[in-house]
Amino acid sequence: MIPSGAPIVTAAEMRAAEQAVFASGVSQDSLMERAGAAVARETARFATGRPILILAGPGNNGGDSYVAARLLQNAGHDVSLVATGAPAPGAAERMHALWHGPTSSLYAARPRPVLVDGLFGTGMTRPLERGLAAVFADLCKQAEFTLAIDLPSGIHADTGADLGAPRGIDVTLALGALKPGHLLDIGLERCGRVLLADIDIPVHTRWRTVTRPRIDTPGAHSHKYSRGLVAVIEGAMPGAARLAARAAMAGGAGYVVLAGDRPWGEGPDALVRREVRTAEDLSEFLGWDRIDAIVLGPGLGRDRRAEAYLRAAFAAPKPLILDGDALTLLGTDAARWLETRAAPTWITPHSGEFDRMFAGVGSKIDRTLAAAAEARATIVHKGADTVIAAPKGEVRLLAHGSRWLSTAGTGDVLAGLLAAQVVQSGKGVAPAEAAVWLHARAAQLAGPALIADELIGHIPGAISECL
Ligand SMILES: NC(=O)C1=CN([C@@H]2O[C@H](COP(=O)(O)OP(=O)(O)OC[C@H]3O[C@@H](n4cnc5c(N)ncnc54)[C@H](O)[C@@H]3O)[C@@H](O)[C@H]2O)[C@@H](O)CC1
Ligand SMILES: Nc1ncnc2c1ncn2[C@@H]1O[C@H](COP(=O)(O)OP(=O)(O)O)[C@@H](O)[C@H]1O
Ligand SMILES: [K+]
Incomplete structure (x- = not known):
């Protein structure tokens, strides 16, 4: 359930908010740990003991996947991981190095009951490559439960446009704040239920979800004209x-x-x-x-x-x-x-x-x-x-x-x-x-x-x- 009155930020605003957090002394690794911990928590809640397959892309969305995979494995879950490319230098690469569980390539991946999509998040700028989109869609179809990290891979964060996102995502865990892509266009129907993980990144924006109004009962001196x-x-x-x-x-x-x-x-x-x-x-x-x-x-x-x-x-x-x-x-x-x-x-x-x-x-x-x-x-x-x-x-x-x-x-x-x-x-x-x-x-x-x-x-x- 999308919270009412929740802030909505673009990919660029989210990156700026992250930079401000880094500037305040928080390391990139610890922010990624927070994000990955939120993903692990929600995945565990929905997995209820079933085997988990985690897809990790090359960027920071993939970095969150490596963290979640490690934390879920440490907590006793049966986790296997698919990496779609070498992790980018920086936090994602360091989180990759800390993962020691089973890893396969995308095309060798076997479906599992629980799927976690950590291919792309706010960095999604161009359509998914067709072969990748087809395998991803098939893994989603065969999973009993699918959770997308931040955004479904294949949804444009700022417009909600379809860049090849699969059908059948059950839950999208928005990290830090909602993005327009959760609520607009194709994004609205492909995200499934949107949950918001507070990972302590302050955002400032004039964009929010619609909130329930507060309406006053007419006062003792109200009359038909005063009510409009x-x-x-x-x-x-x-x-x-x-x-x-x-x-x-x-x-x-x-x-x-x-x-x-x-x-x-x-x-x-x-x-x-x-x-x-x-x-x-x-x-x-x-x-x-x-x-x-x-x-x-x-x-x-x-x-x-x-x-x-x-x-x-x-x-x-x-x-x-x-x-x-x-x-x-x-x-x-x-x-x-x-x-x-x-x-x-x-x-x-x-x-x-x-x-x-x-x-x-x-x-x-x-x-x-x-x-x-x-x-x-x-x-x-x-x-x-x-x-x-x-x-x-x-x-x-x-x-x-x-x-x-x-x-x-x-x-x-x-x-x-x-x-x-x-x-x-x-x-x-x-x-x-x-x-x-x-x-x-x-x-x-x-x-x-x-x-x-x-x-x-x-x-x-x-x-x-x-x-
Ligand atoms: N910086 C951080 O430490 C944090 C990052 N976070 C995560 O980081 C994500 C954003 O990470 P990135 O900016 O690395 O971006 P992504 O991980 O979303 O994407 C990685 C890169 O893939 C490339 N790409 C885009 N479309 C592609 C396509 N169709 N095929 C192949 N490659 C493509 C782009 O060059 C992009 O930079 C967020 O969605 C969130 O999951 C959050 O966890 C908060 C903390
Ligand atoms: N698929 C949909 N899902 C949710 N709300 C919708 C959908 N299609 C239309 N609406 C809402 O229904 C209303 C339709 O308004 P409009 O198109 O002006 O119809 P009409 O002129 O017949 O009254 C609007 O409030 C619109 O937001
Ligand atoms: K994703």
């Missing part, structure tokens, strides 16, 4: 706006208004309707000073009226949450438009919408951060590997999403939930982090085969865990 008024704008597909409006209510907003021109169907009766037929109507409505946040985009459509609604919402000096069609309408002009807003803006694109708005290179974190800075907006870049980024460099990564969220309308729910957090907890990353946490937790509570309507019903349950 959310205005949701309806468009061509009214169901989407209704989902957002209902999610804003369930998310704790004091008052939710659905503005549009559709006939009113079934409840909820607590949802207030406001008739809006034209952009002029909308501008007049958005001038109401009780409004604390506006949601525009779910089911908006992309016709001329939708464009006019977008302009009206942009002109309103209120916190604005833009989703769905509003983002598609912004298109490649998104940054230019967004950076003109004086009031805070949050946008919640999925990857398709994001790619239509922003160019950019690098990992999902790099691209989302660059877009946030350019657009001067907080971005919730959705997906299994949801990334939240703010203009000043704050980043949050979701570590407990539910795959069952991949169904229509759950993004509309997130937009409404975000508006409810905006009116209650203010600026920047905090409301986005709270909304993403609650959304993911509600999905877990809703369980398999959830539909967006039912997800809303579990938001209060998720909130009750935050009081």
Whole structure:
């Protein structure tokens, strides 16, 4: 289970943090002993006496393997080791010299019930050689339990990109801190369970996993307006706006208004309707000073009226949450438009919408951060590997999403939930982090085969865990 609020560092930041530890007087060997001891401890816990095969690569990830192999053997485990090349000069070479157990080459390796992957960690920069990847994948397949040291070999530490990583890793033991590769892209599905080993390397970063928010029970003097008024704008597909409006209510907003021109169907009766037929109507409505946040985009459509609604919402000096069609309408002009807003803006694109708005290179974190800075907006870049980024460099990564969220309308729910957090907890990353946490937790509570309507019903349950 990935700890919430855990720091996330790039490979370069991790190396810098290690250098600072060395500069403080800790030797490279003793840091490697710490890392190897953590690997040995976790491996022993899961091996429960079964024979262990350890793969050691040429770098420091291999160095950790040699330490773990020695400690496990000393503790009475049946350990054999595969070395894929001569260890690099330095600590890895010295740890290799201390290993006196059975060693074979990769191509002569026999599968064993427990496999430890110490081929490559944060030094992984290019795809695994094909022959090596095939043997590694086969050893994983035949093992009953596989643990990866720091990262699965074949996952890029900074991007989570697939460089030939096998399927079937059960546990990845992140050393010192999480890396983006544990949470992004293919890395998210290939790491198995991620455990974090504290090996006493201080890291300083503004990147963390999403944390459970603390939510206050309304005070004695609270009233519907003090708890925040959310205005949701309806468009061509009214169901989407209704989902957002209902999610804003369930998310704790004091008052939710659905503005549009559709006939009113079934409840909820607590949802207030406001008739809006034209952009002029909308501008007049958005001038109401009780409004604390506006949601525009779910089911908006992309016709001329939708464009006019977008302009009206942009002109309103209120916190604005833009989703769905509003983002598609912004298109490649998104940054230019967004950076003109004086009031805070949050946008919640999925990857398709994001790619239509922003160019950019690098990992999902790099691209989302660059877009946030350019657009001067907080971005919730959705997906299994949801990334939240703010203009000043704050980043949050979701570590407990539910795959069952991949169904229509759950993004509309997130937009409404975000508006409810905006009116209650203010600026920047905090409301986005709270909304993403609650959304993911509600999905877990809703369980398999959830539909967006039912997800809303579990938001209060998720909130009750935050009081
Ligand atoms: N410096 C230390 O004492 C510590 C290091 N640690 C371990 O050290 C790891 C990082 O070690 P390194 O920087 O030596 O890097 P790795 O051991 O991850 O990789 C070794 C070298 O392999 C080469 N390489 C990359 N991709 C390759 C490929 N596809 N095929 C063949 N060779 C390839 C690279 O030149 C790289 O430097 C961490 O992941 C962690 O396991 C941690 O235990 C903390 C302590
Ligand atoms: N495979 C997945 N695993 C976890 N969460 C997912 C996955 N696919 C989508 N989600 C989440 O589900 C929601 C879908 O939003 P979106 O794509 O906007 O759908 P819609 O527009 O139909 O509401 C987002 O919160 C997203 O992060
Ligand atoms: K590894």
